[in-house]
Amino acid sequence: MNIAVELPGLALKNPIMPASGCFGFGREYSKFYDLHVLGAVIMKAATLQARFGNPTPRVAETSAGMLNAIGLQNPGVEKIIKTEVPFLASFSVPVIANIAGSTIEEYRQVAKAFEQTNQVAALELNISCPNVKEGGIQFGTHPQMAQKVTEAVKEATNLPVYVKLSPNVSDIVEMAKAVEKAGADGLSMINTLTGMQIHLASRKPVIANRTGGLSGPAIKPIAIRMIYEVKQHVSIPIIGMGGVMQAEDVLEFLLAGASAVAVGTANFQNPYVCKEIIEQLPYTLKQYGFNSVKEAIGKGIV
Amino acid sequence: MQQELRIISKQKIARDTVEMVLENKSISQVTVPGQFLHIHVQGHMLRRPISIANVDASNYTVTIIFKILGEGTRKLSTYDVGNKIDVLGPNGNGFPLDNTTQASTLLVGGGIGVPPLYYLAKKLTEQGTVVTTILGFQSKEHIFYEEKFRELGNTIVVTNDGSYGEKGFVTNVPDEVLPTIDRYYSCGPLPMLKAVKERWITVPGYLSLEERMGCGIGACFACAVPTDDRGGYKKICQDGPVFTAEEVYLG
Ligand SMILES: Cc1cc2nc3c(=O)[nH]c(=O)nc-3n(C[C@H](O)[C@H](O)[C@H](O)COP(=O)(O)OP(=O)(O)OC[C@H]3O[C@@H](n4cnc5c(N)ncnc54)[C@H](O)[C@@H]3O)c2cc1C
Ligand SMILES: Cc1cc2nc3c(=O)[nH]c(=O)nc-3n(C[C@H](O)[C@H](O)[C@H](O)COP(=O)(O)O)c2cc1C
Numbered sequence A: 001m002n003i004a005v006e007l008p009g010l011a012l013k014n015p016i017m018p019a020s021g022c023f024g025f026g027r028e029y030s031k032f033y034d035l036h037v038l039g040a041v042i043m044k045a046a047t048l049q050a051r052f053g054n055p056t057p058r059v060a061e062t063s064a065g066m067l068n069a070i071g072l073q074n075p076g077v078e079k080i081i082k083t084e085v086p087f088l089a090s091f092s093v094p095v096i097a098n099i100a101g102s103t104i105e106e107y108r109q110v111a112k113a114f115e116q117t118n119q120v121a122a123l124e125l126n127i128s129c130p131n132v133k134e135g136g137i138q139f140g141t142h143p144q145m146a147q148k149v150t151e152a153v154k155e156a157t158n159l160p161v162y163v164k165l166s167p168n169v170s171d172i173v174e175m176a177k178a179v180e181k182a183g184a185d186g187l188s189m190i191n192t193l194t195g196m197q198i199h200l201a202s203r204k205p206v207i208a209n210r211t212g213g214l215s216g217p218a219i220k221p222i223a224i225r226m227i228y229e230v231k232q233h234v235s236i237p238i239i240g241m242g243g244v245m246q247a248e249d250v251l252e253f254l255l256a257g258a259s260a261v262a263v264g265t266a267n268f269q270n271p272y273v274c275k276e277i278i279e280q281l282p283y284t285l286k287q288y289g290f291n292s293v294k295e296a297i298g299k300g301i302v
Numbered sequence B: 001m002q003q004e005l006r007i008i009s010k011q012k013i014a015r016d017t018v019e020m021v022l023e024n025k026s027i028s029q030v031t032v033p034g035q036f037l038h039i040h041v042q043g044h045m046l047r048r049p050i051s052i053a054n055v056d057a058s059n060y061t062v063t064i065i066f067k068i069l070g071e072g073t074r075k076l077s078t079y080d081v082g083n084k085i086d087v088l089g090p091n092g093n094g095f096p097l098d099n100t101t102q103a104s105t106l107l108v109g110g111g112i113g114v115p116p117l118y119y120l121a122k123k124l125t126e127q128g129t130v131v132t133t134i135l136g137f138q139s140k141e142h143i144f145y146e147e148k149f150r151e152l153g154n155t156i157v158v159t160n161d162g163s164y165g166e167k168g169f170v171t172n173v174p175d176e177v178l179p180t181i182d183r184y185y186s187c188g189p190l191p192m193l194k195a196v197k198e199r200w201i202t203v204p205g206y207l208s209l210e211e212r213m214g215c216g217i218g219a220c221f222a223c224a225v226p227t228d229d230r231g232g233y234k235k236i237c238q239d240g241p242v243f244t245a246e247e248v249y250l251g
């Protein structure tokens, strides 16, 4: 069965990739299996300077999911290019760099920095991290801001740019249209939903940052709904994510309109999950009457 | 690595405290004191980190001791003998044994920080190191493994409410009842570790830290601990959980 898909700048042998922030830079998971089996890898967010991130606790468990407020901890773009990108590229797997910033200028510079290497296949523009507060601007929730930052990054790079949308908006279609207009080559959706958990005994939020991003199966119906809506209004491809645990979930994302699927939180529970999904996917597609991944994309839209 | 461990015995050893002996060939052969298992509990998204409390390499078993604290540990406590537990491990770096046999060491444990110290005490005494242990529990009914520690060396038990031993904290034990020590090892809640670090500031020591974890293997940055106030950090799950007292900044 053919499970390959072609996206701008990405010839994927299968549509499965670990989601940003849930796989580090691949080193730890490479001890569990050969990363070559993956369709692609999305790296942890890169910022211009190294960031330590938020105080701990940074995670909490919820029903069917988790909250996180890591705060974009990363070693900074230069170090990522020098030490992490070559490591991932050694598995001959397309590498997608997730980039974040506090200002448009920072996004531009981080995007530009990835021009130094020819081992990065695409950029994923993280305009939706709910855990970074500097600048006071939420690029991911204002269509004009999202458009501006996308334009700036497109200008700074020749790499295809996938804009990662925040679900914390009232009109996701408007956001998607804005970044498509700004030249985005694709969309990546969804990022986490802002949430909170309060610890009964201490009467305080569990997460030191107070709020965190909700991920895992709890958010899958929201991701599916948003992709379903957006797919009908844009012509750029969508990398779908949010609560994928198994091959059936992948098919559901494809049916809603995603062309590829990222797996995040599930890696924490089962470090082999991406590999297992890739192995299972042909059988699941077949079971539901599909002969390829391409055939299933958007087929659930009625 | 990911493994399945069969439960071969389960026992309540103190209030809300369960000891499980698990069978596994590879983990029992390679574990060093202070390492932990990252345990999947059915119905829970995140795994639970639990220390390895003892190892019997010849019978291929590892022992865990956990306190029923919330939903995950409660569920784990309902697993029966014969069931299998899905774990990642052994994870992290353990306590260095510092093989200088004449040394006198102090082990300081509080509550759920006590379990890893037992395997440590065993390994230290096996190599001829003298071990003195201070254990702190909430109250008399929470105490476990006191006799087992006594078999390995001088052991002092204190309780927060004074229902057994001296009332107070592990750091209240007076110098007069302690030997001169060359180094210490400690595991327990953060306020206890801070107090231990302060009290034995002149003695080289190792601390085992606790934090809420995501991946448990070093990929998600959930468990970062600062090593200074300039952005330096280590990951508890991967670089720790054991650190030298001076390398971590406890706030
Ligand atoms: C390296 C390490 C070794 C440990 N060894 C032991 C041990 O040997 N025996 C023992 O009883 N306990 C040990 N703990 C603590 C144990 O992990 C928690 O008590 C347990 O995760 C609580 O789970 P729960 O579902 O019962 O509680 P909940 O409060 O319902 O758990 C909710 C979430 O918070 C996390 N969490 C809550 N409390 C803690 C905590 N103190 N530390 C880390 N995560 C926490 C849980 O893992 C889970 O993700 C250790 C912790 C660490 C980090
Ligand atoms: C611990 C953690 C860290 C994350 N870090 C990032 C990040 O650095 N950049 C980003 O764009 N998304 C980040 N995400 C969001 C995920 O990439 C993904 O969009 C989201 O978790 C939904 O997918 P899931 O339910 O499969 O986890 C993070 C998620 C988690 C759980």
Ligand code: FES
Pocket: B212, B213, B214, B215, B216, B217, B218, B219, B220, B221, B222, B223, B224, B235, B236, B237, B238
């Ligand atoms: S728990 Fe993920 S890095 Fe430590």
